[in-house]
Amino acid sequence: MKQHSILIVDDDAFIVDLLSDLLDVEFKVFSALNGDDAIKILNSLSVSLIISDVVMPGKDGLDLCNFVKNTPHLSHIPVILLSAKSEEENKIQGLHEGADVYIEKPFSPSYVKAQVVSIIENRTRILSFISPKKTHGDNLITEEEYFINQLNNIIDENIAYPELNLNLLAQILHMSRASLYRKIKSLAHCTPNELIEDRRLNQAVTLINQGFYKMNEIAFLCGFTSASQFTKSFKRKFGQSPLNYARLHKLRV
Template identity: 30%
Template structure:
């Protein structure tokens, strides 16, 4: 059964919060927070797929919530939509400069909000495809990587490659070297690449093997062992699942 996309609604006005929740709950799992302070705590705990936050709230406003979450490696990838009663280009630019992904002025059409939510989720899925494929693996050492998410993935790849020949390299060890708890590591990586940590480690091993095969660096058995596969048959099966052809075909 496919898990519903989770949206966190941060809004101090009860009626508005319930209106948004009821309007989205048919398609999404909706969590609630009554102010920015609570919103940050919940976001750090559940790592939602998207956040809809009011701008003006007690204890912590939407801009501060955005600033905190976008600068935290655990939550920097989460798209944030800011809702505000304020109008004017200056206020919109302020929210966007802090890191908000979209901005909607109250009163708004609920269908427009739904479309914006869907668009941001689709953009995130496209980024997952980009980050999980070989083009990002190939440019992981690019010094032009600027976003927190790109730097995070580059760090993950560096850790995996350092241990790539170790078949028993565990996700606990990987998350520890990256600097996150196992739970946050799983949620962050799943959000960025659409794969669990164990699946992503396998993908990195396979892309490294493909590079070695294309460079004719050793025979298939040696290459399989060098990237952490002790079983040649399992390596061949995984390779075909990932690339659509066998390691032998890759050498032709």
């Protein structure tokens, strides 16, 4: 995995040395003493994962995590936060800032390494799935466009499940809820729930146009929990009920 690089951010030289010795056999390791120094490194080097202490002088770990997750060209980088603060509210705050993993100090070095390896392997698998590919001609589409295309495919494959939501998408993609939410919001300019509902309604129109199903069957096939929920969502998007749409197009209802 030497092609992958890890950025360790901690003002404690002992922790930096410990983690560096632990990881530098398999990864390229860089280090910074605080968030400000880390940002300088991130602006000049490509990093696969960040391990950061929470409490540091200057820009702390939470500030760094927030910066990374809200910077488009950095938002894909997983962040592991380390902290002696074990209270649940501190963990929640870390996750709200977009951290992928929150580990308490003192930590088990083998556990930290296992988390790093797991995240890197999952992300490598995902990137191989959503890496830029050629379209019909010689035109290349960007990684972001391909990500949205593949995300839409995942939604379409699971569209009949009412349980399809951000949590399920995050599990399938091996991403944190916060990271995936920001990614979708940034690229699709809507929330994950809005994206899912839009795909459900587009599928509903396709099924209505086919003329093979009754409306309650279409609602079920598209993952709506009730006919009334389906009708309400359909009206909000298309300005008319599914029945009126079918009648207007002289389709079987």
